[in-house]
Amino acid sequence: MYRWLYGELRAAILDGRLRPGARLPATRDLASAYHLSRATIVTAFDQLKSEGYVEGRSGSGTYVSEVLPEHLLDVHGPHQESRLPHRRIALSSYARRLQPFRGSVARPLRAFRAHQPALDLFPTNLWAQVAARRLRRVSASLLAGGEALGYRPLREAVAAYLNISRGVKCTAEQVLIVSGAQEALDRTARILLNPGEPVWMEEPGYPGAGVVFRAVGARIRRVPVDAEGLALASGRKKWQAPRLVYATPGHQFPLGVTMSLRRRLALLEWARRSGTLIFEDDYDSEYRYSGRPIPAMQGLDRSGVVIFAGSFSAVLFPALRLGYLVVPPEMVDIFAAAESVTTHHPPLLEQA
């Protein structure tokens, strides 16, 4: 009841029926006029007082605040925003470079759509059972939060899976859980690239990497893709060695080429000599029409030049927003620091 009275009085103040300085009726009078308890009236007045709409002068009643901003008193309806003068808000240089990524908008399901697993076949009942079972035995400490690097048992499971299934050489200490390969890319770009620094990208390539690199102000150098993957020799002929190379060696996006062993070894050796780091985007390389998935380039890396990223978006479903990064040991702390600054840690229940 007090919410109703509070709302009525507030509306009267905002649309000017009760002018600044106007005296509100005494609580006792209002209570008898509306057949309400006095406590209800007092609670409504207290709420208006705490929000600054009215002021109580002891012994002399309650008055509409004089200090209400004029434009608040002028509110006539729900369309007030459209009447606000257009404001130019000063943005950071990062924000000025940001462009929305159209690929992040979910599109209707249909066959042969890039990045889209057969979601209509996803075993939702089984998933619901597993999730419910996990939730039922959740501990209070899990609800409290966790490590920036991610949920330890999941990091161990991912390390074991990547060792066996993708030939990745890593320990659980090098694995970070992130909200998908997209975040892995964004995090890596922010940590490694300064505005104006060059980054190589496959041409054609994954547009989601382009938006990330443009947002950090990197200069994108396009390197063609041939039958063996990213054409290293063409890139070297045209461009200087960059800070970072973005590549999809397992399953080139969008052509589907698998980078040859010869090309992988050449790329790794050149990266070692030129001090370049390679971002290996392993998104959806689990899927092949024939044979076993080709092991990751990271497994061939003997000098710690590869940052490896993968995702559960394609093997489970994109809305899960879970992926992983495998970084060289000396980079673990800086990646964990970045995660702790932006999100503390990825959502824990989904990881558990």
Ligand SMILES: Cc1ncc(COP(=O)(O)O)c(C=O)c1O
């Ligand atoms: C090549 C490639 N890399 C990364 C991503 C981002 O995936 P995630 O959903 O894990 O963020 C996609 C998504 O379609 C992709 O196609």
